[in-house]
Amino acid sequence: MPVLTRDEAQTRARLIDVQRYTVELDLTQGAETFDSRTVIRFTALGEPAATVDTFVELKPAELRSVTLDGRALDPGGLVENRLALTGLTPGEHELRVDAAMRYSHTGEGMHRFTDPTDGETYTYTQLFMEDVQRVFAAFDQPDLKSVFELTVTAPEGWTVLANGVTEHLGDGTWRAAATPLISTYLVAVAAGPWHSIRTEHRGLPFGIHCRRSLAPFLEADADEILDVTRACYDRYHEKFEEPYPFDSYDQAFVPEFNAGAMENPGLVTFRDEFIYRSAVTETERQTRAMVIAHEMAHMWFGDLVTLRWWDDIWLNESFAEYMGFQTTAEATRFADTWTDFGVARKAWGYDADQRPSTHPVAPDPDAVPDTASAMLNFDGISYAKGASALRQLVAWLGEKDFLAGINTHIARHKFANATLADFIESLAHHTDRDVHGWADAWLRTTGVDTLTSTVTHDAREWSLSVDRDGSRPHRVAVGVYDRDLTDPQGLVLRERYERDVPHAGTTAPRDGGRPALIVPNDQDLTYAKIRLDENSMETALRSLSRVPDALTRAVLWNSLRDMVRDGELEGMAYLETARAHLPDETDLALVQGVLAFASTYVADRFLPPALRPVALTTLTELCRDLIRRTEDGSHAGLRLTAVRGLIDVASRPDPLQEWLTEGTVPGGPELDPELRWRVLTRLAVLGAADESAIAAELERDPSATGQEGAARCRAALPDPEAKRRAWEAMFASDDLSNYLLTATAQGFWQPEQADLVREYIPRYFTDAVAVASRRGPAIADVAGRWAFPASAVTPETLRLGKECLRDAAPIPALRRKLTDQLDDLARALRVRGSNQAPR
Numbered sequence: 001m002p003v004l005t006r007d008e009a010q011t012r013a014r015l016i017d018v019q020r021y022t023v024e025l026d027l028t029q030g031a032e033t034f035d036s037r038t039v040i041r042f043t044a045l046g047e048p049a050a051t052v053d054t055f056v057e058l059k060p061a062e063l064r065s066v067t068l069d070g071r072a073l074d075p076g077g078l079v080e081n082r083l084a085l086t087g088l089t090p091g092e093h094e095l096r097v098d099a100a101m102r103y104s105h106t107g108e109g110m111h112r113f114t115d116p117t118d119g120e121t122y123t124y125t126q127l128f129m130e131d132v133q134r135v136f137a138a139f140d141q142p143d144l145k146s147v148f149e150l151t152v153t154a155p156e157g158w159t160v161l162a163n164g165v166t167e168h169l170g171d172g173t174w175r176a177a178a179t180p181l182i183s184t185y186l187v188a189v190a191a192g193p194w195h196s197i198r199t200e201h202r203g204l205p206f207g208i209h210c211r212r213s214l215a216p217f218l219e220a221d222a223d224e225i226l227d228v229t230r231a232c233y234d235r236y237h238e239k240f241e242e243p244y245p246f247d248s249y250d251q252a253f254v255p256e257f258n259a260g261a262m263e264n265p266g267l268v269t270f271r272d273e274f275i276y277r278s279a280v281t282e283t284e285r286q287t288r289a290m291v292i293a294h295e296m297a298h299m300w301f302g303d304l305v306t307l308r309w310w311d312d313i314w315l316n317e318s319f320a321e322y323m324g325f326q327t328t329a330e331a332t333r334f335a336d337t338w339t340d341f342g343v344a345r346k347a348w349g350y351d352a353d354q355r356p357s358t359h360p361v362a363p364d365p366d367a368v369p370d371t372a373s374a375m376l377n378f379d380g381i382s383y384a385k386g387a388s389a390l391r392q393l394v395a396w397l398g399e400k401d402f403l404a405g406i407n408t409h410i411a412r413h414k415f416a417n418a419t420l421a422d423f424i425e426s427l428a429h430h431t432d433r434d435v436h437g438w439a440d441a442w443l444r445t446t447g448v449d450t451l452t453s454t455v456t457h458d459a460r461e462w463s464l465s466v467d468r469d470g471s472r473p474h475r476v477a478v479g480v481y482d483r484d485l486t487d488p489q490g491l492v493l494r495e496r497y498e499r500d501v502p503h504a505g506t507t508a509p510r511d512g513g514r515p516a517l518i519v520p521n522d523q524d525l526t527y528a529k530i531r532l533d534e535n536s537m538e539t540a541l542r543s544l545s546r547v548p549d550a551l552t553r554a555v556l557w558n559s560l561r562d563m564v565r566d567g568e569l570e571g572m573a574y575l576e577t578a579r580a581h582l583p584d585e586t587d588l589a590l591v592q593g594v595l596a597f598a599s600t601y602v603a604d605r606f607l608p609p610a611l612r613p614v615a616l617t618t619l620t621e622l623c624r625d626l627i628r629r630t631e632d633g634s635h636a637g638l639r640l641t642a643v644r645g646l647i648d649v650a651s652r653p654d655p656l657q658e659w660l661t662e663g664t665v666p667g668g669p670e671l672d673p674e675l676r677w678r679v680l681t682r683l684a685v686l687g688a689a690d691e692s693a694i695a696a697e698l699e700r701d702p703s704a705t706g707q708e709g710a711a712r713c714r715a716a717l718p719d720p721e722a723k724r725r726a727w728e729a730m731f732a733s734d735d736l737s738n739y740l741l742t743a744t745a746q747g748f749w750q751p752e753q754a755d756l757v758r759e760y761i762p763r764y765f766t767d768a769v770a771v772a773s774r775r776g777p778a779i780a781d782v783a784g785r786w787a788f789p790a791s792a793v794t795p796e797t798l799r800l801g802k803e804c805l806r807d808a809a810p811i812p813a814l815r816r817k818l819t820d821q822l823d824d825l826a827r828a829l830r831v832r833g834s835n836q837a838p839r
Contacts, residue, residue, distance in 0.1 A: 002082065004057075006311075009141040012139065015054050016088075020040075020149065021187075022039040023148065023150050024036070024150075024151045024152075025135070025150070026152075026153040028153055029100070032102065033101060033102055034101055034110060036097075036099050036100070036137075037097070038137045038138075040056070040094070041093070042139070044090050046090045048090055053086045055084050057130070058133055058136075058138075059109075059133045060078075062100040063083075064099060068085060068093065097136070097137040105256075106737070107126055107256055108777075108778050109126070116706075122211060124188075124192075125190070126259075126262060127187055130371050143306070144183075144184070147179055147180065147181060148179045148182065150189060152191060154192075157193050159192070159194045159209075160174035160189065161189070161190040161207075161209060161250050162188060163179045163187060164176045165177045182306075186264050192211070194209040196208070197209075206229060208250075209252040209253065210252075210275050225292070228328075229251065231331040232332070239327075241407045242407070248266050250268070251268045251270060251292070251295075252268070253272035253274055254269050263302050268296075274288045277703070278675065279674070281638075282637045283589045289328050291324065293323065301319040304414050304415065308419050311364070312362065312418075315418070319390065325337045326338075336551075338551055339587055342554035342555065343558065343590055343594070344592075345387070347561060347593070347597075349381060350384075350562065352380030352381050352385070353447055357820055361443045361444075362444060363377065372811075372813075376816045389443060392474070392525060395525045397427070405428075405431075408426040409426035412426060438473070442472055445471060447470065449470025449474070450470060450530075451476070451521065453530075455514070455535065460512075461511055463510065464510075468501050473502070474500065474501040476521050477496055477497070478497055479496050479523070480494040480496065481517040481539075482494045482516055483516045489546050490546045491543055493549075494512065517536045517539040517547070518532070518533065519536070522551075523555075532556075540559075541573075541577055544556055545582070550586070557590060567831050570835050571611075571615070571831070572607070572614070575615055578622060579618055579622045579625070588638055605791070608832050608836060609754075620649050620651070624642075627643065627665075631667055639669065652686075653682075653686045656683055656688075660676065674705075677701070677709030677712070684713045684717050695710075704739070708740060712746050714726060714747065715743075715745070729741075729744055731770070734775055741787075745786035746786055749787075749788075750791065757792075761796070764788070766804075768810070771783055772814040780817065781817060784813070784820075784821065788817070788818070793828045795829065797825060
């Protein structure tokens with residue numbers, strides 16, 4: 001189907017203005033389709049003697065009738081997803097559309113899910129970018145804001161949630177309060193037999209909602225979720241002069257959700273994995289709090305003020321990403337969120353920015369000519385790099401002037417649309433600094449700068465020079481550390497000072513002897529790769545865990561990570577550094593981030609196969625060290641992280657089988673559903689589980705998560721018939737939902753099974769293109785992210801992938817994923833060349 005181009009959107013915005021949508025949805029028509037009746041009141045603009053031609057978008061299962069100003073139009077005039085509206089005279093018009101629409105099982109449009117635990121059914125909308133057309137007829141672009149009135153008919157016993165407060169009118173019919181002006185992609189409905197907890201805060205209705213089968217787990221965490229919500233709401237009202245602009249604030253945790261969450265005004269939808277059925281770490285709770293803060297920030301920046309076209313998606317996501325981490329740190333008990341950002345989210349940005357698919361944070365409008373190209377920019381650049389740029393902007397500009405500019409921007413453009421130019425003008429209004437120049441340097445460029453330290457010294461003073469490989473100006477904090485006189489391995493902060501890179505003028509020497517460690521991006525205020533001077537590098541490798549600040553340690557771990565990826569530090573050296581320092585690490589986010597990189601990238605991809613057993617042994621011993629450290633019960637989250645890590649790298653099945661039989665790890669924790677499925681997946685990979693064990697576990701846990709665990713285990717079995725069935729389920733059939741397809745793909749490719757799955761590598765590049773074309777962008781994302789043979793690090797895989805890109809014409813969403821995966825594969829091949837096993 002055709003996608004909307006920027007030129008078409010600009011033309012349509014000049015031709016019409018939309019006042020109101022009245023939408024009636026009937027969800028009682030069976031499991032395949034629902035009814036959708038829409039009335040759109042709009043005005044054609046232009047000179048009195050002129051007429052206007054435009055179009056409305058819709059993707060129906062059946063278009064029953066269309067009337068324009070009382071005159072019937074031919075439903076056969078719908079060409080793919082566009083219905084032409086021609087000869088419109090200037091003035092008011094009314095369009096009526098009656099259609100049957102298909103439910104989705106891919107997380108797009110109106111998603112329908114039946115809970116295997118209790119048989120209850122739930123539906124919710126995800127209308128982002130261009131999926132409102134799957135639910136009702138619309139002029140689908142962000143700058144044609146309108147008022148929306150929704151009425152929903154649902155089965156008895158269901159509750160209907162929407163952007164505004166809903167009222168049950170009887171007979172299963174619910175009416176939502178009319179919205180203020182919002183964009184089409186932000187309309188939201190969630191219907192089902194929800195378990196709901198409702199309260200008020202400052203006179204505003206608050207609600208949190210989940211499936212009934214998750215009710216006990218929501219009840220257990222309700223105080224924490226609502227405390228975070230209230231704290232963020234209050235903090236944003238301290239930051240923003242404009243009050244919260246909608247009539248309620250509901251948060252619905254919904255099944256099989258593709259993203260982390262969606263900022264629908266008044267009804268934020270979250271993936272319901274955030275309702276924890278099993279034990280989680282404090283870092284995972286912190287992540288949930290950050291996502292709550294991120295989505296609430298969107299109420300002002302994204303919903304109240306919305307981008308004009310998708311080239312400015314960073315205005316939504318970078319701002320919410322920055323505010324999410326900053327506000328969580330300021331307003332909740334999770335004060336160290338920037339450490340998690342530094343070791344996890346920022347690495348996502350660094351990796352994306354070094355691939356051929358990188359793009360500026362604020363790309364040139366011509367680089368985003370249509371919605372298909374815009375969808376590709378929801379990545380580590382628009383989120384992590386953009387948030388890093390804003391953090392650097394605050395360091396350079398000052399938070400007072402930054403927030404003043406934000407409030408000016410909101411006041412100027414509330415209930416309307418804005419661009420990068422508007423945002424920069426609002427900031428410039430409050431400072432004498434060259435904000436336009438900063439934006440050109442930071443937001444219009446690509447790639448990661450590298451800052452390299454050089455130190456000169458004598459007995460009484462020392463000097464630091466920082467060489468920049470790149471083009472951006474940086475405001476950095478320099479951390480200066482000495483050996484602790486009472487502890488030879490310890491470090492203490494001598495001083496922390498700020499400087500600009502590049503530095504104007506002569507660098508004055510600093511008093512004192514040569515520091516043991518100098519960190520040129522202490523506190524992680526800028527976005528750049530860091531290379532330490534030789535002496536500081538030696539200190540970091542020897543004493544990293546003794547650096548007193550967790551955020552500084554995140555900077556150092558990121559530097560080591562970058563060096564591994566760039567072939568400057570051997571993978572085994574990274575693993576040995578992790579083995580030396582993680583047992584003494586006090587920040588859980590750092591432990592989780594380093595372990596994830598060490599196992600997923602270093603052991604599985606960057607090291608040659610001959611070194612993988614040594615790597616797994618090193619990681620096994622590291623996890624055992626962590627478990628021993630937590631035997632006194634002092635750090636449940638660290639112990640859980642270590643147990644998860646030990647399961648994932650286990651090379652012998654016996655200990656895992658004993659845990660599964662006993663239902664507990666010796667000394668704890670007990671095996672909850674997440675750990676049981678994790679153990680069983682690893683046993684399946686090792687050939688120590690079979691279909692009967694998987695079926696027994698599924699009987700024990702028949703939940704949606706259990707269904708996913710069983711699919712993952714079955715795909716992981718080292719059996720040719722199991723692999724054939726998994727492959728056919730992924731690629732020959734369209735029956736799997738987005739989550740079951742993901743789980744199957746996660747189980748399929750295993751480094752231990754390289755010979756068994758080798759025949760599927762060439763098939764992937766044919767079958768992934770076909771399934772993406774059939775099932776669309778959401779499934780293309782799964783096929784490109786999870787079903788790609790990432791463990792097959794060979795020149796032949798790279799050759800086949802490049803051939804696919806050249807000749808097979810994958811849809812844009814899959815093309816982007818393949819481009820990134822193949823670049824990562826090429827990097828892994830280069831890194832392997834510098835990590836060869838000794839002969």
